[in-house]
Amino acid sequence: MSALALDAERVRLDFPILAERVNGHRLVYLDSAASSQKPEVVIEAVSDYYRHANANVHRGVHALGERATELFESARTAVAGLVSADPRGVVFVRNTTEGINLVAQAFARERLGPADRIVCSEMEHHSNLVPWQRVRDQTGCQLAYIPVTPAGELDLEAAEALLRPPTRLLSVAHVSNVLGTINPVRELVRMAHREGITVCVDGAQAVPHMPVDLGELDADFYAFSGHKMCGPTGIGVLVGRPQLLEEMPPFLTGGSMISVVTLERTTWDEIPHKFEAGTPDIGGAAGLRAAVSYLESTGMEAVQGHGAALSDYAIEALSEVPGLTRYGPSGANQLGILSFNLSGVHPHDVGTVLDRYGVAVRAGHHCCQPLMRRLGVAATARASLYLYNTREDVDTLLEAIGEVRRIFSD
Amino acid sequence: MAQTEPVSLDDELFREIILDHYRHPRHRGLLDPADMASHGHNPLCGDEVDLSLRVRGGQVEGVGFEGQGCSISMASTSMMSEEIQGKSLEQAHELIGRFRAMLLEGQDPSSLAGIGDLEALSGVRRYASRVKCAMLPWTTLEAGLKQLEGGHEPAGD
Numbered sequence: 001m002s003a004l005a006l007d008a009e010r011v012r013l014d015f016p017i018l019a020e021r022v023n024g025h026r027l028v029y030l031d032s033a034a035s036s037q038k039p040e041v042v043i044e045a046v047s048d049y050y051r052h053a054n055a056n057v058h059r060g061v062h063a064l065g066e067r068a069t070e071l072f073e074s075a076r077t078a079v080a081g082l083v084s085a086d087p088r089g090v091v092f093v094r095n096t097t098e099g100i101n102l103v104a105q106a107f108a109r110e111r112l113g114p115a116d117r118i119v120c121s122e123m124e125h126h127s128n129l130v131p132w133q134r135v136r137d138q139t140g141c142q143l144a145y146i147p148v149t150p151a152g153e154l155d156l157e158a159a160e161a162l163l164r165p166p167t168r169l170l171s172v173a174h175v176s177n178v179l180g181t182i183n184p185v186r187e188l189v190r191m192a193h194r195e196g197i198t199v200c201v202d203g204a205q206a207v208p209h210m211p212v213d214l215g216e217l218d219a220d221f222y223a224f225s226g227h228k229m230c231g232p233t234g235i236g237v238l239v240g241r242p243q244l245l246e247e248m249p250p251f252l253t254g255g256s257m258i259s260v261v262t263l264e265r266t267t268w269d270e271i272p273h274k275f276e277a278g279t280p281d282i283g284g285a286a287g288l289r290a291a292v293s294y295l296e297s298t299g300m301e302a303v304q305g306h307g308a309a310l311s312d313y314a315i316e317a318l319s320e321v322p323g324l325t326r327y328g329p330s331g332a333n334q335l336g337i338l339s340f341n342l343s344g345v346h347p348h349d350v351g352t353v354l355d356r357y358g359v360a361v362r363a364g365h366h367c368c369q370p371l372m373r374r375l376g377v378a379a380t381a382r383a384s385l386y387l388y389n390t391r392e393d394v395d396t397l398l399e400a401i402g403e404v405r406r407i408f409s410d
Numbered sequence: 411m412a413q414t415e416p417v418s419l420d421d422e423l424f425r426e427i428i429l430d431h432y433r434h435p436r437h438r439g440l441l442d443p444a445d446m447a448s449h450g451h452n453p454l455c456g457d458e459v460d461l462s463l464r465v466r467g468g469q470v471e472g473v474g475f476e477g478q479g480c481s482i483s484m485a486s487t488s489m490m491s492e493e494i495q496g497k498s499l500e501q502a503h504e505l506i507g508r509f510r511a512m513l514l515e516g517q518d519p520s521s522l523a524g525i526g527d528l529e530a531l532s533g534v535r536r537y538a539s540r541v542k543c544a545m546l547p548w549t550t551l552e553a554g555l556k557q558l559e560g561g562h563e564p565a566g567d
Binding site: 344345346347348349352353356363364365369372378379403407408410 | 419420423424429433455456478479480481482537539540543
């Protein structure tokens, strides 16, 4: 196997937007952790849906209605295949945030009370933190956090101590959106299940970048977003253990999710439809299906291998920049999300200078204010890598960082 | 790389005077006691400014600030503090209006009387995502003056 497991220069050509010029420069897109770019096949799939198959799903007896339904349900099967899940447990939502809110409101809020505890971690994105604070306020349960070590990893000893009664639910990121840390979710699930604790995983930064086998991982709920994995915005996935989903009440109610409605009462449709009230994002599902197929044909092992090799290359280059502090692990535990600060320069200034050279990075708190406090910083700059990034991209990033240092040197 | 740019960032956004105020802020340190205390916060980027004023006979007798943020927000705060020191509250209001006109309404700074060194911040208006950085101390001052003139107790959290 070559150092880079896929030919990123060729992959780059699959993404039309990467031909854009930004401020007179070749676009170097290093913000895929916020939202990935879309390959031509995904853009075409969305467009094809509206051109050739647009109709509502699960209703019409006409040809288009059948095409749309078939497309929508085949997207479900494709997603289930990608993460080795039972399609009956694959619920389409808008994004990871909505998936987690579904679990918070239709599972945790229904079952927890003042004697119970929810455990999250200090590295969570606000989307896997605020919903649990809300459940705490609604049910009176406790909320505790697994600490993050100085190396940017979860403190597993502390986790083990927390994963005991009265904890009833653990919700944790598979991969940190700031540090790039791959958390040992399999191990955490084992610890939790020994004590009968239900586990929800925020997989937003994992599914796009590495093979994820939910059968093996054994989490009870697992959420991710289409737009971070080459798919369109507006569609995301919550995978739930079918038995739990069957026991749960719906999250949203209305059309589509019913079996029989009278003026007095309603019975719910089967899962997963019970959780899909209203007309879903059918075009989004068509795009997501194409994204899954694109990633599968590239190979998730290759995607991860490329990310790891490029990440090693970038980490080494960044380590040679004077005054640069990077946050997060290196090596096998790092999934290509590189957060850093330059001494004496605010990350927004770093972001503005980099943009001037066509390099797109994120600067700010990354929706992780508690983690920023833990790291002792107000904000960081973050370069995140994906399958279409090349060594040349990293080299351009380094050159542009040189410009930041020149402008801000005393 | 810089040679290929029609206007370099140094000339347009990170002018020397801005970097100088960022590296060597004037009026840093809060006044205690103060007649006006105002806190400003940009929730999107996390920049924060605390502003304190001492006012005697309608004149700004002292200005002090603490804050954390990017070069633009901190330089804007430092430059604003310098400009309003010794001015009347009415002049301070006028300056807020002129600064806003320069940044948000695209008015040519040369047509704005008394804008002085603040002209250096006019390049920020071409960077939509950074305008709020430059505006932060000014909206903080405006909120503080409103409270002061309304006769409320100094606020600040």
